[in-house]
Amino acid sequence: MIDHPLILLGLFPLAAYVIGSTPFGVLLARSKGVDLRAVGSGNIGATNCGRALGRKWGYFCFALDVSKGLIPVLVVGAIVRPAAGVPELWKQAAWLLVGCGAIAGHVFSFWLRFGGGKGVATALGVVLGVWPYFTFAGLIALGLWIAVTLWSRYVSLGSLVAATAFLPTFALLNWGRAARLWPMGAFAAAMVALIFVRHRANIRRLLTGTENKIGTKKLDAVEAKG
Numbered sequence: 001m002i003d004h005p006l007i008l009l010g011l012f013p014l015a016a017y018v019i020g021s022t023p024f025g026v027l028l029a030r031s032k033g034v035d036l037r038a039v040g041s042g043n044i045g046a047t048n049c050g051r052a053l054g055r056k057w058g059y060f061c062f063a064l065d066v067s068k069g070l071i072p073v074l075v076v077g078a079i080v081r082p083a084a085g086v087p088e089l090w091k092q093a094a095w096l097l098v099g100c101g102a103i104a105g106h107v108f109s110f111w112l113r114f115g116g117g118k119g120v121a122t123a124l125g126v127v128l129g130v131w132p133y134f135t136f137a138g139l140i141a142l143g144l145w146i147a148v149t150l151w152s153r154y155v156s157l158g159s160l161v162a163a164t165a166f167l168p169t170f171a172l173l174n175w176g177r178a179a180r181l182w183p184m185g186a187f188a189a190a191m192v193a194l195i196f197v198r199h200r201a202n203i204r205r206l207l208t209g210t211e212n213k214i215g216t217k218k219l220d221a222v223e224a225k226g
Contacts, residue, residue: 008080008094013101016072020105020122023112024064025049028057037112045117047155047214062121069102069125077129092183099126103191107198118198120159123191127166133184137170153213156202163195 025044029036032053040048046065050058076098080091106122108114127138141162149158167188174181196203205211 005090008076008090009097012072012076012094013097016076016098016101017105019072020068020102021109021111021116022068022105023109023116024068025061025117026112028061028064029053032057041212043117044112044115046121065106065117065121066125066128068106069099069122069127070129071125072098072102073126073129077131088180089183092181095130096183096187099130099187102126103194107194118159118195119191120163120195123195126191127188130184133174133181134170134188136173137166140169141166149214153215154206154211155214156199156211157206159195160199160203163192167192 023044025046025048026036028049029039029052034052036042036044036048036052040051042048046058046062049061073095076095080086080094083091103119103122103126105116107116107119109116124138124142127134127141129135144165145158145162147158148161149155152158167185170188171178171185174184178185202211
């Protein structure tokens, strides 16, 4: 059966990892004759894709990277939520393991020798798909990301502020059911920690005032890849 534990906790997360590993930025750039890892920051995400190919391609790459997290989580959610006889904890585990698989695939893509992106767009797709527990907190975080990025013109700062706000926002919105949603809280904390770790080079540059702003032609060749 499709809701068998081996399928929910093994096969589906593995499939999500394979989907998440698809380096859309690299593929889009390659279709234009560009090696995305050899230009600009070397990052495979939407920001560097937009710099290398143009803004519309950056937006397209962002949407594709979001979909890598959103679609697997929506599919598994549609399976586990109505499943009768499956313990609540198992349902959450199945949902979250698929999200972990998608994010891990983007950050540690086997196509790229286990390198990859920073995981923000794919993580956004995951949180939007975990309805309704993560969705509203994810939308608030997305709004903060847009506002801070437009104000500061630092994509990395917008990502870090949004990640910082996500966990307390999730806790506040789910205060009455926090005890039974502890796996989701743990997942959210780990996801935020991963985003900060992947942005450690950006944090150093923000502190020293050398981080690149969007809308400028200067590209930072020393930005940490991924």
